[in-house]
Amino acid sequence: MWIGMIGAMMIDRLSAAAKFLRRRRTALNKAFGAMAIALAVPALLTGPASASRLKDITKIEGVRENQLIGYGLVVGLPGTGDRAQNALFTEQSLRSMLERFGVALDNERILQTRNTAAVMVTASLPGFSRNGDKIDVTVSALGDARSLQGGTLLVTPLTAADGNVYAVAQGQLIIGGFQAAGAAGSIQRGVPTQGRIPAGATVERELAFPINELDTVRYVLKNPDFTTANRIASAIDQRLSGRFARAVDLATVEVLVPADYRGQVTTMLAELESIDVETDEIARVVVDESSGTIVIGQNVRISPVAIAHGNITIRISERPIPSQPSPFSRVGETVVVPRTDIAVEEDLGNGFRVIEDNITLQELVDGLNAMGVTPRDMISILQTIKSSGAMQAELVVQ
Template structure:
């Protein structure tokens, strides 16, 4: 018997109201303009695989090119058997203020039809930045944290065997020049632009420095002029500013992910007086297979006949009257009634359409 039922699982994350003012350090909600990571990428070869490598011509040609750079000429790349080699894309993140000789991790991803890169070694691979310049060299044994094996049509796999890491596998060869002490102005960039938070940050910085050095340019940018006492000591100035606490005013917002049934409700979400009634409809499709046998010694055939039955059930709607309560209280009342996540999402959308939900409703 086969049953199809429409249901959902409720996952609710509710941020409860807190009458205390939330304050975070500037370093937790903002960053310094220009102090950022950069992405590196390169094309390379992983060798030493146990027959799980590529079979394409691109791998053959890449191996021929590598051998040619080492002084070994290959007349016909098709003579190369690349089953123990895989072409890979190597990526890495260049941290702020890198220094030549420092090391960072490399991420290695198979590009062609390699089954896995377990036990392989990445051959020296130049990593380029967006400007085309080489900033690092990657090489080393690949660790995938899993495996893949199979025989006779049976396979077993743990994790993702075609992607691995090389801890500290990238040596930085080129530095990104940046002089902090020559700056006359430092710009602080908010991670989440907000007029109120930007204004609060400007006020707290000026209060801490006892002067009007900071100015809010827009909801995401605060320009800080370097005081004379901090000229040539920008690092110390940034350390001082980063540890200043700023009051955070979060917007009223409800986030819905209908695919997973997740609902996230902010602490400032409120609801106008309203009455809520919602009834659930459940549809069940049942399929039973019956065998029809022919009479003995007849020319008939045994056949399987499906028998389908469709039933629909609508639950009685409950009425809730709410008078200017927070949305958290409404959700708790709905949960007590046993509503599913899809019911809750439908109710939230209806509240927004009616104008009773005083918050932004975002569906992801």
């Protein structure tokens, strides 16, 4: 009786183990069968496309920054400024500045400019900036100054492309880099010939843009796409309860200002900018060969294709052996004879793998992770599959 019970228990355990092994083998076959192109990065967002706010995916046409530029002088440098014999424009600028302050100079004498540096000053003027607003400026050395550390920018007018002055910059520079030198060497970190002045320029002229007087408003897509533009127009019409928006092209959506918002365009824009729009994108695979980074969009699809990828390893070893003359021989000498062993090993991995039709990105990722494919191998696989025509996506190699 006991023997029969023990035998039944052993049969049950063997049956359970067999079922577990069958389930494990089925799971592994699915993982290996789904091997294809996949992401070689640790984490990916592979879920469905999420909706984005209209303000995050578009910008208003005409509302933009304007670039400003100016020429100025930085003074107060500890002997790290321009040298007069190499930067003549620095000496000329210094003479002109001193003459404006009524300082008479001897034209025959060369000014020492080691404490002064000629610089170019750049800034971005935001849209709707008002008189008195402060903006950041960037200061870059123009001559052969070694460092701008400790310098002060003198009053510098900043002009736009139309030649008008829109801001005036002045202030103490903040340098991110440094340079130190000794008798036998030097060290440098960052760029000591470039600095910034936070809130270093004051806006003196406004850029007129009467947005509330507009009859139509144009939204410009940051990532142009026909489907996204059409969805934006539909979402705006739904919010405004009418037919006011139309997709002009893949990058522009034009909105006719309703009668209720005439003269109050900013109010309409404030109500529309929080609209959620589901964006679309081109199926694209981006490969950075220098870092081994691969990014695959969720719309990438692979046609049925078979893949085999292997590695060849060549091992070369040197085993020199001595060669001696025969015993009691009066001729000959002991020499070393080189001997080289070359072995070639080819690892074909798991052989051919068949890629099923319309595999999803999640299946590709799971299959590749199960196979343990490295990023470098993935780059080769991606380029080869694209060349075969089995990848329905744009491949961008950086």
